[in-house]
Amino acid sequence: MRIPLPPPLRPARGRRPRTAALLTLVVALALTLTLGAQATAAPGGSRPGAGSGAEDTRTYEVRGVSSAAQRSALALQGGVAIDAVHDHSVTITADRATVRRLERLGYLLEELPAGNPAAADGAAALSTPxxxxxxxxxxxxxxxxxxxxxxxxxxxxxxxxxxxxxxxxxxxxxxxxxxxxxxxxxxxxxxxxxxxxxxxxxxxxxxxxxxxxxxxxxxxxxxxxxxxxxxxxxxxxxxxxxxxxxxxxxxxxxxxxxxxxxxxxxxxxxxxxxxxxxxxxxxxxxxxxxxxxxxxxxxxxxxxxxxxxxxxxxxxxxxxxxxxxxxxxxxxxxxxxxxxxxxxxxxxxxxxxxxxxxxxxxxxxxxxxxxxxxxxxxxxxxxxxxxxxxxxxxxxxxxxxxxxxxxxxxxxxxxxxxxxxxxxxxxxxxxxxxxxxxxxxxxxxxxxxxx
Incomplete structure (x- = not known):
């Protein structure tokens, strides 16, 4: 069958077994540590504005986050979504309010450049839509x-x-x-x-x-x-x-x-x-x-x-x-x-x-x-x-x-x-x-x- 083109829009694990109690304790303890955060998606938003009230967003590296428990603890902070995981850090996309909250909790964030002139493997330029x-x-x-x-x-x-x-x-x-x-x-x-x-x-x-x-x-x-x-x-x-x-x-x-x-x-x-x-x-x-x-x-x-x-x-x-x-x-x-x-x-x-x-x-x-x-x-x-x-x-x-x-x-x-x-x-x-x-x-x- 032929698929119709879009219609007009309507208006608008770790290796050791853990009990649930132990997981709760690990996450609670992790929240008190000074950790680096992993990549997060903007809370409902986008850099040019998401139409949802979200602030301007940026991409950050959160340093000092190494374990699954630490990453899970970070993700609990306002529902942070992790974009990428590295050995000792994560990459997130966050608005200014989220960044301030994470910094108050002791996370170490470094803003990444808005765009790279070339990809790491030498590709000519970052993508356009x-x-x-x-x-x-x-x-x-x-x-x-x-x-x-x-x-x-x-x-x-x-x-x-x-x-x-x-x-x-x-x-x-x-x-x-x-x-x-x-x-x-x-x-x-x-x-x-x-x-x-x-x-x-x-x-x-x-x-x-x-x-x-x-x-x-x-x-x-x-x-x-x-x-x-x-x-x-x-x-x-x-x-x-x-x-x-x-x-x-x-x-x-x-x-x-x-x-x-x-x-x-x-x-x-x-x-x-x-x-x-x-x-x-x-x-x-x-x-x-x-x-x-x-x-x-x-x-x-x-x-x-x-x-x-x-x-x-x-x-x-x-x-x-x-x-x-x-x-x-x-x-x-x-x-x-x-x-x-x-x-x-x-x-x-x-x-x-x-x-x-x-x-x-x-x-x-x-x-x-x-x-x-x-x-x-x-x-x-x-x-x-x-x-x-x-x-x-x-x-x-x-x-x-x-x-x-x-x-x-x-x-x-x-x-x-x-x-x-x-x-x-x-x-x-x-x-x-x-x-x-x-x-x-x-x-x-x-x-x-x-x-």
Whole structure:
């Protein structure tokens, strides 16, 4: 089917088990320390103004933050969202009020330059909005590929955003019009508005599947025995807001108003209905970049994804076996759980954890990312990875794409790196597709797939 272009807008883990009490104590103690803070997203705002009452924002390095407990403690300060993690510091984007509050608490912040003349790897210049496909251009590219490869690709509108834009899923399979009894793999992109490189990743995958089917033997075999789904933009309203004015606005959340508040938006990746708001890994403040919403699945975009995934249960069995949620930046491969530091937890036993880690490390060996459990960075709750695994039994990873640090352009790397950095994940994607029929094969326990 042809996807409609956008309508007019409506007005406006650590390695040691920890009990909950111990985690609370660790976080409380960490709050009293003089720490360096990690990168945070602006509380509802953007440098040119977010239309939500937020102040002007800047990017900062917070020094002296080294452990997951310290990073989690920092994230509790007004719902600070961490942009990037380094060995002994983090990068955040914050408004002046947040900066003053963190400094009063003893955090050491250094403002980073507003823009770098060149990326760390020598790329010519930082990106402009036009370097990336807009939402409209993305939909046009999807329409074009589906039209050119109708025997391999189909697309459907699986729901709409708050402002009424289509959220699209593209199916890729050798028998695309038939719902075959084959393992399904889902790739989701652009959950956070400003992470435009992830939409480019979606378009790269669609183009690669289309053009290399029948040419690349390995890819062809995988598409003959798998069904693939690609959602290029989970957050189209946020993408349009961040990009289409011609100036990046550093926007993270969706564009849903919050009742009784001047602040707009919910962090979709804190809005999923698995341990939602449980563990200090999200914020209850509407001004926060990690605002978890008024309730689980309160964001329409979250419901679109979860309803689609639930709809893939056929005969009582979830057909989607594996999933990657693409984000940027930091060059990481993450797996569940995010809500607890423990390596294992209810629903995630040692075998499952080992399978996650083994496949994660295989993928990381192919793209140079760092593999780790999500909570090794800091605690998050209500995330898509935890929901996919804990609720649906889907093997779910997050890829944090290029760059490794803000010096490479942060959320807006040069357009000149798009081709290189999307192709960089080709092998990792094929590795996951290959394992999707039985992830336990990776640890030599295929019998567990029958249980």
């Amino acid at each position: 036009s370097a990336y496909h807009s939402y409209s251009q993305t939909m046009a590219a999807v329409n074009s590929l589906v039209s050119r490869y109708p025997d391999l690709m189909s697309s459907r509108v699986i729901g709409t955003s708050y402002e009424g834009r289509s959220i699209v899923a593209v199916k890729i399979s050798d028998n695309v019009r038939t719902d075959e009894n084959e393992p399904e793999i889902l790739f989701t992109h652009n959950m956070h508005a400003r992470e435009h490189l992830t939409t480019e990743m979606a378009l790269y995958l669609l183009n690669e599947f289309a053009t290399q089917y029948g040419r690349d033997a390995r890819l062809t075999q995988l598409l003959n025995t798998r069904e693939v789904w690609v959602i290029p933009s989970v957050n189209p309203d946020g993408k349009v807001y961040d990009q289409d004015s011609g100036v990046f606005r550093n926007w993270r959340k969706n564009r849903q108003p919050n009742s009784g508040s001047r602040y707009i938006g919910t962090d979709i990746n804190r809005n999923f209905a698995y341990h939602w708001g449980c563990c200090g890994g999200s914020s209850g403040s509407t001004s926060s970049a990690t605002y978890r919403g008024s309730g689980p699945e309160s964001a329409p975009e979250t419901r679109v994804v979860t309803n689609f995934v639930r709809g893939r249960v056929v005969g009582g069995r979830q057909q989607i076996r594996a999933h990657i949620d693409f984000h940027s930046y930091s060059e990481l491969i993450l797996w569940p759980y995010g809500y607890t530091y423990n390596d294992t937890a209810p629903g995630l036993d040692a075998d499952a954890r080992n399978a996650y880690a083994t496949v994660g490390r295989q993928m990381a060996a192919s793209n140079g990312y760092r593999p780790q459990q999500s909570s090794d960075l800091y605690v998050t709750d209500g995330s898509i990875n935890d929901w996919m695994w804990g609720s649906q039994g889907i093997w779910s990873y997050t890829f944090e794409m290029y760059p490794r640090s803000s010096s490479g352009g942060g959320f807006y790397p040069p357009g000149s790196v798009i081709d290189r950095e999307t192709a960089r994940n080709r092998e990792a994607v094929l590795i996951l597709m290959d394992h999707a029929d039985c992830m336990y094969d990776a640890i030599g326990k295929p019998a567990l797939c029958a249980s």
